[in-house]
Amino acid sequence: MKRNIPLILAFLAGLLMIVSEFIPHRPFSNMVETLENWFMIIAGFSIVLGLASLLQMNYQKISTKAENWGYHLACVIAFALIVIMGALWGMEDQPGLLGQGEKIVSWLGKKPFDYTYDNALVPLSATMFSLLAFFIASAAYRAFIIRTFESNLLMISAVIVILGRTGFGTMLTSWIPESYRIWQLPVLADFIMQYPNTAAQRAILISASLGIIGSSLRIILGIERSYLGGDK
Amino acid sequence: MSLNTSTILERRIVYLLLFLAVLLPLLFPIGWGSDVSPVVKMSYDLIDQTPAGGIGLISFDYEASTITEMQPMAVAQIEHAWSRGQKVIATALWPQGPQMAAQSFEEAKRNPLFKDKEYGVDYVNLGYKVGGMVTVQALGSSFKDVYPKDSSGRAWDTLPMLKDLKNLKGLSWICSLSAGEPGLKDWIMIAHDVHNVPVTGGTTAVSAPGFLPYVNNHGQLTGLLGGLKAASEYEALIGKKGPATTKMDAQSVAHILILLLIAVGNIKVWVRKRNNAKNTEVTNA
Amino acid sequence: MKRFLTILLILASFACLIAEEAPYFRAKDRPYDKGDAIILEWKLPASIDSLQIQKADSLGVYQTLFIPLEGETSFVDQDLTYDTSYKYRLLAFGAEGADSLQLTASAITKQNWFYMDKLAFLLMLIILSAAIIYYILAAKRGKQFFIRRISGLDSMEEAIGRATEKGKPILFVPGVAELGDIQTLSSLSILSQLAYRAAEYNTEIIVPCRFSMVLSAAREVVKEAYLKAGRSDAFKEENIFYLTDDQFGFVAGIDGIIVREEPAANFFLGSFYAESLILAETGLSTGAIQTAGTANAHQLPFFVVSCDYTLIGEELFAASAYLSRDAQQVGSLKGHDFGKLLVIVLIIVGVILEIAGISWLKTFLMGAGS
Numbered sequence: 001m002k003r004n005i006p007l008i009l010a011f012l013a014g015l016l017m018i019v020s021e022f023i024p025h026r027p028f029s030n031m032v033e034t035l036e037n038w039f040m041i042i043a044g045f046s047i048v049l050g051l052a053s054l055l056q057m058n059y060q061k062i063s064t065k066a067e068n069w070g071y072h073l074a075c076v077i078a079f080a081l082i083v084i085m086g087a088l089w090g091m092e093d094q095p096g097l098l099g100q101g102e103k104i105v106s107w108l109g110k111k112p113f114d115y116t117y118d119n120a121l122v123p124l125s126a127t128m129f130s131l132l133a134f135f136i137a138s139a140a141y142r143a144f145i146i147r148t149f150e151s152n153l154l155m156i157s158a159v160i161v162i163l164g165r166t167g168f169g170t171m172l173t174s175w176i177p178e179s180y181r182i183w184q185l186p187v188l189a190d191f192i193m194q195y196p197n198t199a200a201q202r203a204i205l206i207s208a209s210l211g212i213i214g215s216s217l218r219i220i221l222g223i224e225r226s227y228l229g230g231d232k
Numbered sequence: 233m234s235l236n237t238s239t240i241l242e243r244r245i246v247y248l249l250l251f252l253a254v255l256l257p258l259l260f261p262i263g264w265g266s267d268v269s270p271v272v273k274m275s276y277d278l279i280d281q282t283p284a285g286g287i288g289l290i291s292f293d294y295e296a297s298t299i300t301e302m303q304p305m306a307v308a309q310i311e312h313a314w315s316r317g318q319k320v321i322a323t324a325l326w327p328q329g330p331q332m333a334a335q336s337f338e339e340a341k342r343n344p345l346f347k348d349k350e351y352g353v354d355y356v357n358l359g360y361k362v363g364g365m366v367t368v369q370a371l372g373s374s375f376k377d378v379y380p381k382d383s384s385g386r387a388w389d390t391l392p393m394l395k396d397l398k399n400l401k402g403l404s405w406i407c408s409l410s411a412g413e414p415g416l417k418d419w420i421m422i423a424h425d426v427h428n429v430p431v432t433g434g435t436t437a438v439s440a441p442g443f444l445p446y447v448n449n450h451g452q453l454t455g456l457l458g459g460l461k462a463a464s465e466y467e468a469l470i471g472k473k474g475p476a477t478t479k480m481d482a483q484s485v486a487h488i489l490i491l492l493l494i495a496v497g498n499i500k501v502w503v504r505k506r507n508n509a510k511n512t513e514v515t516n517a
Numbered sequence: 518m519k520r521f522l523t524i525l526l527i528l529a530s531f532a533c534l535i536a537e538e539a540p541y542f543r544a545k546d547r548p549y550d551k552g553d554a555i556i557l558e559w560k561l562p563a564s565i566d567s568l569q570i571q572k573a574d575s576l577g578v579y580q581t582l583f584i585p586l587e588g589e590t591s592f593v594d595q596d597l598t599y600d601t602s603y604k605y606r607l608l609a610f611g612a613e614g615a616d617s618l619q620l621t622a623s624a625i626t627k628q629n630w631f632y633m634d635k636l637a638f639l640l641m642l643i644i645l646s647a648a649i650i651y652y653i654l655a656a657k658r659g660k661q662f663f664i665r666r667i668s669g670l671d672s673m674e675e676a677i678g679r680a681t682e683k684g685k686p687i688l689f690v691p692g693v694a695e696l697g698d699i700q701t702l703s704s705l706s707i708l709s710q711l712a713y714r715a716a717e718y719n720t721e722i723i724v725p726c727r728f729s730m731v732l733s734a735a736r737e738v739v740k741e742a743y744l745k746a747g748r749s750d751a752f753k754e755e756n757i758f759y760l761t762d763d764q765f766g767f768v769a770g771i772d773g774i775i776v777r778e779e780p781a782a783n784f785f786l787g788s789f790y791a792e793s794l795i796l797a798e799t800g801l802s803t804g805a806i807q808t809a810g811t812a813n814a815h816q817l818p819f820f821v822v823s824c825d826y827t828l829i830g831e832e833l834f835a836a837s838a839y840l841s842r843d844a845q846q847v848g849s850l851k852g853h854d855f856g857k858l859l860v861i862v863l864i865i866v867g868v869i870l871e872i873a874g875i876s877w878l879k880t881f882l883m884g885a886g887s
Contacts, residue, residue: 167264
């Protein structure tokens with residue numbers, strides 16, 4: 001019974017969503033809107049669940065002095081600080097419990113929440129993303145090795161696209177006359193991206209979409225139930 | 233898969249070289265230009281051909297981490313829309329989106345041409361809503377139900393530019409600047425495919441190839457801005473030397489370094505193969 | 518008689534001519550919709566210089582709705598309420614000295630029972646679903662289906678074995694998408710099998726989640742798997758946790774776990790974007806066995822470079838069937854293959870027809886069924 005109720009709900013909700021895609025008449029049109037509203041409300045409340053999990057996990061590591069517990073303490077302190085700053089003085093135009101915090105704004109130049117956001121979170125996050133550049137460089141160094149005919153093709157396309165995406169590539173082939181424009185590196189790079197690349201992307205997209213239809217059907221029919229925790 | 237000690241050392245050398253390749257052109261700009269690709273031009277044309285008074289929507293579906301690639305696109309598009317007499321709504325499917333939107337509007341208003349743009353009349357920042365695709369679906373029925381207030385708590389009815397806007401169909405164009413999910417795909421599937429509103433978008437360079445299939449005859453996606461290069465092309469189209477243009481030299485030099493690294497990697501493998509062949513010959517002899 | 522017929526013919530032609538020339542203004546409910554639009558059509562004499570369409574508001578006062586451009590003969594009034602009567606008025610002004618016209622029309626919006634423009638989608642859905650259900654039933658009757666080897670999934674045993682040997686945990690990342698994404702659900706299905714085997718080998722499994730909804734589902738999945746393996750005592754709830762909604766904050770958190778805990782095996786299965794290479798390269802630096810899988814084709818090259826095994830696109834969705842070897846699930850995979858065949862046939866036929874200048878198939882599939 002514990003397993004059957006979610007399965008019945010999944011079946012009914014799935015069927016309703018499919019049917020309403022094709023029937024514009026009441027009650028289907030209204031029911032879908034209601035389901036959408038429910039989803040938004042549930043998703044909103046789930047934020048609380050996440051916060052509880054975050055605090056619970058970190059508290060456990062700190063209280064048992066687990067290995068590297070200092071990192072967990074730093075996480076909790078950062079979390080508490082940003083919540084307190086937001087609650088006391090608000091953010092941007094929104095007031096907090098202590099109003100707009102004119103005094104602290106005149107000292108910091110911004111509200112504490114916005115100040116921390118701009119000067120701590122933005123550079124930290126951007127640093128994480130910029131790691132990608134370093135990893136791409138080292139991955140390219142390992143990946144584009146000529147071993148077979150296919151890897152040769154791969155490397156040639158990579159060189160054209162990489163060069164075509166730079167100002168240097170534009171400069172390198174800008175002398176090619178307009179009638180032979182296709183041989184200019186940026187144009188050639190765009191061609192590779194728009195045709196061979198898109199064709200391959202579409203093929204994977206179509207087969208993945210069929211996989212999605214199959215998976216969805218298995219879930220709606222209750223054949224695939226491991227996402228609920230068990231098979232039987 | 234694991235790396236041996238020499239590979240780890242090589243990785244560190246690669247990182248150092250890349251750091252220098254990015255840093256030096258930022259300090260000493262070269263000034264290489266670049267061509268405008270057709271997909272960027274399509275995106276530009278969509279906004280350019282929208283009549284004055286039309287309302288465009290930019291969904292800020294990214295956060296601080298990808299600010300370097302995405303923010304120049306946002307600022308350029310806002311400036312472009314304003315220069316054509318259009319109004320801009322900012323929404324967000326990501327929690328940090330409203331901050332990104334606020335920063336973009338602030339940056340665009342620094343341009344003397346747009347310093348008089350007024351909140352509520354020329355632009356609004358509606359803020360973040362949880363729910364991803366479901367939120368976009370709900371916007372198809374009613375904006376006001378989803379956003380009874382803007383990100384600062386002002387009621388919908390107090391914002392003059394929203395007076396006649398009911399749902400997605402009232403928009404002239406939509407642009408989702410998206411670093412992942414939820415994002416551009418949701419806007420394409422609902423706003424374009426269901427409500428027929430033209431959708432354009434911007435993504436990080438590493439995700440751009442995945443969205444190119446949507447730039448098709450159906451017009452599912454009207455152009456695409458992929459990464460910093462596309463942002464610099466957009467800046468060129470609106471005649472602005474903005475942050476993306478100044479950073480393009482660094483990106484170009486980094487790309488060239490990657491090409492050199494690929495060449496070095498291949499030479500290394502070739503030398504290793506030749507040595508192995510020689511050793512085999514010696515052993516056989 | 519002949520003369521009579523001739524006169525009749527002349528009169529009929531004249532009547533047709535008059536009918537053609539007679540100005541009209543019509544309003545009708547848009548067919549096959551949810552009752553939210555009315556189509557307005559008009560025809561006016563050439564002497565008309567400008568026109569304006571007005572709509573009666575709730576008090577019956579006409580307000581300007583639309584000023585058509587020259588040559589426009591129709592307009593769709595949208596965002597209306599179903600089962601409601603709407604009144605319209607067309608005001609046409611002639612050139613200087615010419616007559617002006619005023620025509621009225623009204624219509625009631627009606628909800629219909631089918632979106633005709635979605636007929637092609639419905640047919641495709643029925644055919645695909647029927648094929649999948651047929652193969653599921655065939656499998657249920659005992660028919661055996663072949664399923665090709667997917668090395669990325671075969672590696673699971675190897676990865677768990679390595680982790681058990683080294684006494685290190687397994688890291689499982691269910692992607693960066695919400696629970697509503699089918700990739701996340703497929704990832705959780707794989708997690709279920711993986712957790713079951715990890716429980717059997719008494720190996721720890723760490724599951725960081727980006728969204729709270731994913732967290733609650735992942736916890737339930739792992740808990741049930743431990744219960745099924747008879748090791749509910751070994752289940753550690755705190756190992757399945759929420760990190761942050763922030764995309765690269767999430768990545769930073771996982772990178773921290775990889776560097777500190779040094780898991781022996783990393784699984785990155787689900788929807789990934791720009792973070793894929795950062796995760797995979799960090800895992801590579803610690804020497805873990807890495808298996809990745811995503812239907813986001815643009816991230817596959819990054820996983821292929823840095824991971825030992827990669828599930829490409831649909832392989833991620835086939836994983837649950839492959840691992841469980843459940844006859845019904847394997848049967849449904851045959852349904853996918855039928856779908857692929859159908860798509861290939863449609864592409865080939867479509868290309869041939871388009872080259873031949875016949876475009877009804879394209880028009881039908883594009884949703885112009887109405």
